[in-house]
Amino acid sequence: MSVKLLLAGRYQGGESLLSPPEEPTPWLDRVEKWFQGAAGELLESSRITAGPQGAPLLLLRLHPAAGEVSVLAAGQARVVVSAETFAVGPGYHLYLCDLLKQLGKDLHITWAERASDEDVGDPTGYFHTGDAGPVAEQMLDILRTSAAQVLDMRSRGYFGFALSLHFGHIFEHPGALLTPLGPRDESWLQAVREDPQRGKDVFSWWEPGLGAASRLGRALSRLWTEVVWRPPLLEEERRLFRNVTKLLEQAWREDPALNYPWREWQEVLGYLGMGGTLAEEISHRAALAPEGPRIGYRRGSVQVSLPAGWEIRIPGSLAEEHLSDGSWVARDHRRSVRFVPLGNADDIAPASPERRALELEHHGARVSGRASLHLEPGECRLTALCRSGKQRALCVVSFDDPEEQDWALGIWRSLDRAVAA
Numbered sequence: 001m002s003v004k005l006l007l008a009g010r011y012q013g014g015e016s017l018l019s020p021p022e023e024p025t026p027w028l029d030r031v032e033k034w035f036q037g038a039a040g041e042l043l044e045s046s047r048i049t050a051g052p053q054g055a056p057l058l059l060l061r062l063h064p065a066a067g068e069v070s071v072l073a074a075g076q077a078r079v080v081v082s083a084e085t086f087a088v089g090p091g092y093h094l095y096l097c098d099l100l101k102q103l104g105k106d107l108h109i110t111w112a113e114r115a116s117d118e119d120v121g122d123p124t125g126y127f128h129t130g131d132a133g134p135v136a137e138q139m140l141d142i143l144r145t146s147a148a149q150v151l152d153m154r155s156r157g158y159f160g161f162a163l164s165l166h167f168g169h170i171f172e173h174p175g176a177l178l179t180p181l182g183p184r185d186e187s188w189l190q191a192v193r194e195d196p197q198r199g200k201d202v203f204s205w206w207e208p209g210l211g212a213a214s215r216l217g218r219a220l221s222r223l224w225t226e227v228v229w230r231p232p233l234l235e236e237e238r239r240l241f242r243n244v245t246k247l248l249e250q251a252w253r254e255d256p257a258l259n260y261p262w263r264e265w266q267e268v269l270g271y272l273g274m275g276g277t278l279a280e281e282i283s284h285r286a287a288l289a290p291e292g293p294r295i296g297y298r299r300g301s302v303q304v305s306l307p308a309g310w311e312i313r314i315p316g317s318l319a320e321e322h323l324s325d326g327s328w329v330a331r332d333h334r335r336s337v338r339f340v341p342l343g344n345a346d347d348i349a350p351a352s353p354e355r356r357a358l359e360l361e362h363h364g365a366r367v368s369g370r371a372s373l374h375l376e377p378g379e380c381r382l383t384a385l386c387r388s389g390k391q392r393a394l395c396v397v398s399f400d401d402p403e404e405q406d407w408a409l410g411i412w413r414s415l416d417r418a419v420a421a
Helices: 024-042 090-106 133-155 186-194 196-202 212-225 235-254 262-272 277-288 402-413
Strands: 004-011 045-050 056-061 069-075 078-084 109-111 169-171 177-179 182-184 301-305 310-315 319-322 328-331 335-344 360-363 368-374 380-388 391-399
Touching: 004 090, 024 045, 024 056, 024 069, 024 090, 090 109, 090 133, 133 186, 133 196, 186 196, 212 235, 235 262, 262 277, 310 335, 310 391, 310 402, 360 402, 368 402, 380 402, 391 402
Parallel strands: none
Antiparallel strands: 004 078, 004 109, 045 056, 056 069, 069 078, 169 301, 177 182, 301 310, 319 328, 328 335, 335 391, 360 368, 368 380, 380 391
16 A cells, blocks of 8 residues: 555657657656756655666655656656655655656646546645645555554464565564564554554654654664664765764754654764764763664664575675676675576586585575585685575675684575575
8 A cells, every 4th residue: 555646747848848849868868857956965866777668767766765756758758757655754745746846847747637547646636736635644544554454464473564665675673563764563553543643653754844854754764774783884885874964963953852863873973983062962862862772674684685586684784785797795894695696407507526515405495505615714605506496596605703604504594585486
């Protein structure tokens, strides 16, 4: 369940309304540049790729908790915009609708009227009418229904529920329901089922406008789902830490009365090596903060979806990267995990006798494998060849300390496939 914008329209000429419409690709280039200017710092990422039937597709991320907004140049001056907004909240829905309205004015797009029988338009009506009231109402209705469904499933013995978290990572964290702003327990679910207003704290952008609360929500979403709790290894991680501290500082200076994550803020500043008057104030506030579990799903383990349908469980502190050769790597300062899908086993030549000298075996429900283990201080490596049905994959776990042998074996044995071939 979600709130999905599906807007269709047609664009007119370029700089002059009398000009013929631009070709899809150069027009979409202009759209991307427009978003870069109009959204500014709120634009997380943008990229143009091939959409249905090869039509150019612009993908934009405007919030860390949101899915990508897609802008499809469908040919013959047609444009289709698709976005889901429930994961972030009413404030984000209003912001995105207003942004798209301005896009239409600036780039001469005529939007189609709402057609509920075809699911075209804004299901809340705000984009078409300007009435913001139904936006929050619809999101609270969805929240109430979701809480009731989770409670029902839990009563039947199921567990492991998440709401509005991105596909590709399953966090191993206690809680009846995991959300972008942290876990919620059963009492929270029961309260929301009775009165969904009591669940507004699950939305990172509730109120309209770009105020302190929306900045704090954006920072909290990053702290819960993205931050790796160790000193930064990559420049990308350093930028993430800086972004979090900037958002928190901006929010605090605008509204110091909000509930700030003082201990986690101090932790991130420590990873960055930042000091000064503000850092001293944060340290003082952190010392007064109540004890309890700290923010951050990635303090624990995370199950990661890998290429070709494979899955693996790793420490959340490892930095992940998908490489151009189709492999995947996760690492920190002293450990790394590399996964390489090998495809159909029938297409791979048999290994030589020397390569068959693998010392260890593992047989799981869907995956079996053999591995060799090399232990030498500062240079330990487990190399495993894994098989699931006809699919094969290579997994290499490197680590410095021989005493982490059991950890490496656990990583290898966690390799799985969602559905066996």
